[in-house]
Amino acid sequence: MITSHNKHEDGDHAGMDDGQQIRPPAAGTHRTLVTSATTGFNPQMSLTRIELPVSGLPLKKHSTHLESTLRALDGVSEVKVNAVANRLEVQYDAQKADVARLVGAVKSIGFQVGSANVKIGIENLRCASCVKFIEDELKSTQGVLNATVNIATQEASVDYLPQKTTLSQLNAAIETWGYKPRPATSDSPVDKQEEAHVREYSKLMKKFWFATAISVPVLATAYYQVVPFLRDLSMDSLRLLWGVTALLTLPVMFWSGSDFFTGAYSSFKHRSANMNTLIALGTGAAWLYSTFAILFPSVFPEGTSEPFYDVVSVVIALVVLGQALELRAKGQSSSAIKKLLGLQAKTARVIRDGKEMDLPVEEVLVGDVIQVRPGEKIPVDGVIVEGSSAVDESMLTGESLPASKKVGDEVIGATINKTGAFKFRTTKVGKDTALAQIVKMVQDAQNSKAPIARLADTVSGYFVPIVMILAVWTFVIWFVIGPQPQLVYALVTSVTVLIIACPCALGLATPMSLMVGIGKGAENGILIRSGEALQSARAIQTVVLDKTGTITKGKPELTDIVISDQPIMKDDELLRLASSVEKVSEHPLAQAIVDGAQARKLELAEVKDFEAIPGHGVSAKVEGKSILIGNLKLMNRENIALGSLEEKSKSLADDGKTPMFIALDGKAAGIIAVADTVKEDSAEAIKALQSMGIEVVMITGDNRRTAEAIARKVGVTRVLAEVLPEDKAKNIQQLQAEGKKVAMVGDGINDAPALAQADVGLAIGTGTDVAIEASDITLIKGSLKGVVTAIEVSRATMANIYQNLVGAFFYNVLGIPVAMGVLFPLFGLLLSPLIAGAAMAFSSVTVVGNANRLRGFKPKFSARRSQI
Numbered sequence: 001m002i003t004s005h006n007k008h009e010d011g012d013h014a015g016m017d018d019g020q021q022i023r024p025p026a027a028g029t030h031r032t033l034v035t036s037a038t039t040g041f042n043p044q045m046s047l048t049r050i051e052l053p054v055s056g057l058p059l060k061k062h063s064t065h066l067e068s069t070l071r072a073l074d075g076v077s078e079v080k081v082n083a084v085a086n087r088l089e090v091q092y093d094a095q096k097a098d099v100a101r102l103v104g105a106v107k108s109i110g111f112q113v114g115s116a117n118v119k120i121g122i123e124n125l126r127c128a129s130c131v132k133f134i135e136d137e138l139k140s141t142q143g144v145l146n147a148t149v150n151i152a153t154q155e156a157s158v159d160y161l162p163q164k165t166t167l168s169q170l171n172a173a174i175e176t177w178g179y180k181p182r183p184a185t186s187d188s189p190v191d192k193q194e195e196a197h198v199r200e201y202s203k204l205m206k207k208f209w210f211a212t213a214i215s216v217p218v219l220a221t222a223y224y225q226v227v228p229f230l231r232d233l234s235m236d237s238l239r240l241l242w243g244v245t246a247l248l249t250l251p252v253m254f255w256s257g258s259d260f261f262t263g264a265y266s267s268f269k270h271r272s273a274n275m276n277t278l279i280a281l282g283t284g285a286a287w288l289y290s291t292f293a294i295l296f297p298s299v300f301p302e303g304t305s306e307p308f309y310d311v312v313s314v315v316i317a318l319v320v321l322g323q324a325l326e327l328r329a330k331g332q333s334s335s336a337i338k339k340l341l342g343l344q345a346k347t348a349r350v351i352r353d354g355k356e357m358d359l360p361v362e363e364v365l366v367g368d369v370i371q372v373r374p375g376e377k378i379p380v381d382g383v384i385v386e387g388s389s390a391v392d393e394s395m396l397t398g399e400s401l402p403a404s405k406k407v408g409d410e411v412i413g414a415t416i417n418k419t420g421a422f423k424f425r426t427t428k429v430g431k432d433t434a435l436a437q438i439v440k441m442v443q444d445a446q447n448s449k450a451p452i453a454r455l456a457d458t459v460s461g462y463f464v465p466i467v468m469i470l471a472v473w474t475f476v477i478w479f480v481i482g483p484q485p486q487l488v489y490a491l492v493t494s495v496t497v498l499i500i501a502c503p504c505a506l507g508l509a510t511p512m513s514l515m516v517g518i519g520k521g522a523e524n525g526i527l528i529r530s531g532e533a534l535q536s537a538r539a540i541q542t543v544v545l546d547k548t549g550t551i552t553k554g555k556p557e558l559t560d561i562v563i564s565d566q567p568i569m570k571d572d573e574l575l576r577l578a579s580s581v582e583k584v585s586e587h588p589l590a591q592a593i594v595d596g597a598q599a600r601k602l603e604l605a606e607v608k609d610f611e612a613i614p615g616h617g618v619s620a621k622v623e624g625k626s627i628l629i630g631n632l633k634l635m636n637r638e639n640i641a642l643g644s645l646e647e648k649s650k651s652l653a654d655d656g657k658t659p660m661f662i663a664l665d666g667k668a669a670g671i672i673a674v675a676d677t678v679k680e681d682s683a684e685a686i687k688a689l690q691s692m693g694i695e696v697v698m699i700t701g702d703n704r705r706t707a708e709a710i711a712r713k714v715g716v717t718r719v720l721a722e723v724l725p726e727d728k729a730k731n732i733q734q735l736q737a738e739g740k741k742v743a744m745v746g747d748g749i750n751d752a753p754a755l756a757q758a759d760v761g762l763a764i765g766t767g768t769d770v771a772i773e774a775s776d777i778t779l780i781k782g783s784l785k786g787v788v789t790a791i792e793v794s795r796a797t798m799a800n801i802y803q804n805l806v807g808a809f810f811y812n813v814l815g816i817p818v819a820m821g822v823l824f825p826l827f828g829l830l831l832s833p834l835i836a837g838a839a840m841a842f843s844s845v846t847v848v849g850n851a852n853r854l855r856g857f858k859p860k861f862s863a864r865r866s867q868i
Contacts, residue, residue, distance in 0.1 A: 047077060048094045051087055052161075053114030054106060069105050073097055099161075103145050115145050115159045118167070119184035122174055124200075124259050125154045126323055127275040129460040129503045130177055133267075137173040141165065152511035155184050157444070178266025178276075197327070204324035211256040211317035215310070218245045222310035242294045245309045249287060257283065257316040273464040275503050279319060281468070282498035286311040286833070289491055308492070308833070315499055315837035322841025326508075326848050343414040344435060348379035351423070361429075368426045372417045380413040380429045387422030391415050438780070441529065442522045445514075450531030452801060453510035460503040467501040467816065474820045489821075492833060496819040500836035505811060505843040509804030512851035517797030520857050525780040526790045533776035536760045537794035539741045543689055543787060544720075544732060544754070546746035547700035547707065550764055550784065551686075551714055552676040554747070556589050558596025559657055560673035565643050568669045572602060578662055578672055580604040581620045581627055585612065589658060592674040617660070628663040635661050635668070642668050656709030683714040685784035688860055690715070692791065695740075699723055699731060699754075728754035745779075745787055762787055789859040796857050804847045811843050 054066075066088070067079045075096025080089040090102055103113045122134070131149045138147035138156060143164025149156045158170055171181040185196050221241050224230035233241070254261065260283070263276030290307030348364050349356055349371045356371060361379045364370070369385065372378055378391070390402035393415045402418045405411060411424055413433045430436065475494035482489045514531045521528045528534050548554050561571040568574075579597035582590035584607055597604065610620040616637065617630015628638060632649070635642055640663045642649075649659040649671055657675040661668065686696050699720040700707045707721035720731050728744075732754050735742045744751070744758035755761030755775045763775035764782045779786030819836055823829040 047091050049091050050099060051089050054088045054111050073101060073105055100145055115161060117159050120156045120170060121182040121184045122154050122156060123180040123182050125151055125179060127263060129275055129464050131507060132461045133272060134174055134177050137176060141169055141173050150511050151507055152515045178263045201324055201327050204320055207256040208317055208320045208324060211252045211313055211320060214248050214252050215313040215317055218309050218313045221245050239294050242307050246291050249309050249312045252313045252316055256320055273468060277464060278467060278498045278501055282495045283312045283315055286495050311833045314834050318837040318841045322845055325845045345377035345379040364426060364429050366426055366429055369423055370426060371423050373421050374417060374419055376417050378411050378413055378415050378417060380426050381433045382411055382424040382426040384409050384411060384422050384424045387420055389420030389422050390418040392418055438527060441527050442518055445518045445528050445530055450510055450514060450535040452535060456506050456510050460507045463503040471497040493821050496831050496833045496836045497816060499833055500815045500819045500840050501812060505808035505847045508844055508847045509808050510801050512848050513797050513800040513804060516851050516854040517793055520854060521793045524789050524859055526786055526793060527778040529776050533760055534794050534797055537791055538798040540694060540743045540760060540791060541740045542695045542697060542735055543743045544697045544699050546751050547698055547710060548676060549747040550745050551682045552678050556592035556674045557677045558592050559675045560652060562648055562671040564645055564668045564670050568664055574662060574670050576602040577622050577627060578629055580607055580622050581618060581629055584610050585618055589674050593672060626665050629660055640668050645671055654709055656706045678713050682784050685788055686714050686716060688788045699728060729757040732757045792859050796854060800851060800854050804850055808847060815839060
């Protein structure tokens with residue numbers, strides 16, 4: 001570990017006792033690599049040093065590539081790679097480069113930096129313009145690599161170097177903007193999340209009803225001319241009543257509207273402004289003007305000394321109501337997570353010491369044997385050790401047909417056992433189960449940001465100061481050239497401008513739709529890792545499909561049995577003898593023949609004198625008959641006349657199949673063909689992609705003849721054949737060089753570089769962990785229909801986001817000029833601050849409501865529809 005060159009560094013470490021040290025893996029914390037990181041800064045030097053833990057250095061031959069990538073960054077002066085210790089030392093100019101850029105460069109070439117992640121809840125975060133302020137504050141905290149704040153989930157997700165950042169430092173960064181940190185509810189059980197949600201909603205509604213109750217007498221005194229008893233009172237009596245309403249509205253401002261004033265004060269301390277500033281300024285100005293007017297009426301021109309306390313109470317009541325309705329709608333938006341969490345079984349029937357006992361699912365241990373009966377939910381993940389059944393996995397994979405399960409097969413927690421009873425040994429429990437991992441992936445994706453959301457956050461940050469400037473202009477213009485009473489017109493219009501402006505609608509437009517869209521993907525067996533992946537998927541022009549395991553099943557199957565022109569025996573008998581021989585063969589295609597015989601329930605015979613002939617085939621004796629199984633070279637070597645079988649074998653090969661000749665006692669008996677068969681729905685999915693205007697390309701290491709045969713079957717016209725595994729990523733690059741947005745779909749380890757290179761990488765969920773880790777989107781079911789659904793979800797979500805953004809933009813573009821009084825010269829119309837408050841409150845609710853329309857999204861291929 002590098003020692004520090006300055007006293008400040010030591011003081012920082014010493015000060016860590018004051019705050020809680022983040023030590024992964026605690027609850028809610030995810031560690032990428034368990035090693036330390038230190039940073040140092042010497043005031044006598046102009047350069048900063050950082051030592052980063054980096055995983056995988058000994059496994060990479062070209063660590064020089066890492067050095068050259070970092071040295072290419074502006075401001076980096078020295079890079080040292082210690083492959084043995086998994087460490088990277090960088091010396092850089094802090095004025096030109098920062099830690100986030102260094103980490104980004106390391107990750108861009110396939111390495112992982114030893115950072116950790118923690119989620120922090122933020123109470124009452126409803127201000128869109130505050131999002132960027134809190135993010136920037138967190139990013140400027142020492143040791144923080146990256147931070148994102150999501151207004152929809154009210155949580156911050158922070159990547160940090162573990163031994164340089166304390167939880168108290170991160171909390172303090174949030175608190176400086178007037179918000180209270182709390183544990184992240186996304187890591188809590190669903191019932192706890194519901195409790196927190198109900199508590200917050202109840203609190204907002206109490207504030208609303210209090211403000212509403214106060215608003216009734218306040219409105220009566222404001223419009224005393226139409227209230228029978230009040231219109232007969234003298235002006236002195238009215239002023240006394242107005243004084244009472246001034247006192248009544250104080251608790252409305254400082255309890256019902258407390259969040260607005262505390263948020264505005266925190267922003268003021270940072271010399272910035274947010275949505276809270278607008279509401280606090282608008283209602284505060286109305287209250288101060290009203291109070292001054294009733295205390296010193298003689299100071300004001302005639303007819304201008306009446307108060308506006310109704311603006312204070314009614315506007316705060318309406319805005320708080322809008323927040324409560326918005327909160328309730330957000331609860332509906334996260335219904336996908338609740339559905340997933342609700343799938344889990346509550347108890348498990350565990351067999352311990354030969355006795356069955358019902359235990360809460362939280363108490364199940366790895367290695368326990370669990371009994372599952374027909375109709376019951378499978379509680380956790382495991383492997384069947386006794387019995388068989390059909391299991392409905394539709395809630396996770398979207399596949400409507402139950403999957404048959406036997407001894408040795410894996411079962412997934414939360415799926416439903418249909419017909420048989422079985423026992424299984426648990427392999428994953430708690431947060432390690434497939435369901436828990438899916439929920440975590442969906443939550444992480446919902447907390448992420450699409451590039452378009454960052455633009456909206458930036459606009460929201462500039463929006464509030466612009467509105468404040470417009471409010472000042474409005475006041476000045478009306479005060480200088482407006483009709484009598486000028487002061488009243490100036491005040492009312494400027495307050496209306498402050499209140500009607502709504503940066504929240506802009507800030508909510510993207511995260512709410514992302515939350516619903518990613519949830520809908522999860523409901524249909526599509527796990528989208530981030531908002532960026534969701535946005536990128538919309539623009540896909542070309543989809544590259546790996547052949548083996550993606551278009552095809554990835555496993556050879558028996559496809560054809562062809563009998564010779566002079567039949568020696570029936571096809572079942574020929575298959576029985578051939579599979580008897582192949583049973584002892586180690587050739588990868590042999591098992592396909594044996595499986596084919598077992599599927600027909602054929603009894604295999606004993607084999608004698610088995611011999612493998614390299615490059616040709618095999619020979620053996622079965623039931624006294626000499627059998628040869630192999631290629632054309634073997635038949636020619638043994639001088640076996642094939643007749644029409646040779647021509648038929650060419651036809652089979654043209655279809656992408658592998659033909660094997662069979663000879664019995666020196667005579668040609670027939671051909672058995674095997675092939676990696678196409679998945680049942682591949683052709684349909686490819687046709688659907690093409691109908692969406694997307695070019696489909698197949699990539700494979702197979703020879704062109706086989707590749708073209710498979711391509712013809714599924715309707716693919718462009719084939720990249722004989723591509724070595726290490727060249728797949730280069731082929732993706734070449735397609736991107738044509739100016740196309742490229743998606744890659746694969747399932748194997750050799751697909752991982754290509755998945756990472758593509759604009760969007762989609763991994764088949766039945767594939768390897770390496771491929772899934774390298775992908776942007778995971779298809780839980782091994783079907784290409786998931787690719788269609790993923791793109792449909794992306795397009796529907798992005799269309800919804802654009803609707804929200806356009807709606808929010810036009811609301812503000814049209815609302816603010818009307819509030820400024822542009823209609824007054826033409827029609828004599830002015831917007832009331834009360835209507836402005838209602839419009840502002842419900843603009844956010846409209847955005848959330850539009851996002852919730854996505855919950856009705858139906859994909860082209862819906863397993864659930866096929867079940868109806």
